[in-house]
Amino acid sequence: MTKVRFFAAAEEAVGRDALMTDAVTLGDLKSTLLAEHPALHGLLSRCAVLVDGARVDDEFALAGAQTVDVLPPFAGG
Template structure:
């Protein structure tokens, strides 16, 4: 299982700060999140989704992954 952590508005949309997943790819995880959490529809496409600290494409296989972070855009500077 891979840990998925949510921050700021993503955490609010999901209603918790973390969960686990057994999704095979990042795209599969994103689809499952959108299905389970409709509040993410406008937000998830704008989020930075980091797999073990790196940006990857939706076809990326999650086997062996430790952590996925879902980071919405932050205001400020």
């Protein structure tokens, strides 16, 4: 199982700061998140999604991954 952590607007859209997943690939995870959390539509595509701290493509296999972070764009600085 892989832990998925949500930050800022993504956390608000999902209604919690983390969940566990057994998705096979990052693309599978994204599809599941959109199906289960409609408020992520329009937001998830703008988020940085990092697997164990690295940007990867949707074909990336999550087997052995510890953490997926879903980071929406931040304003300010």
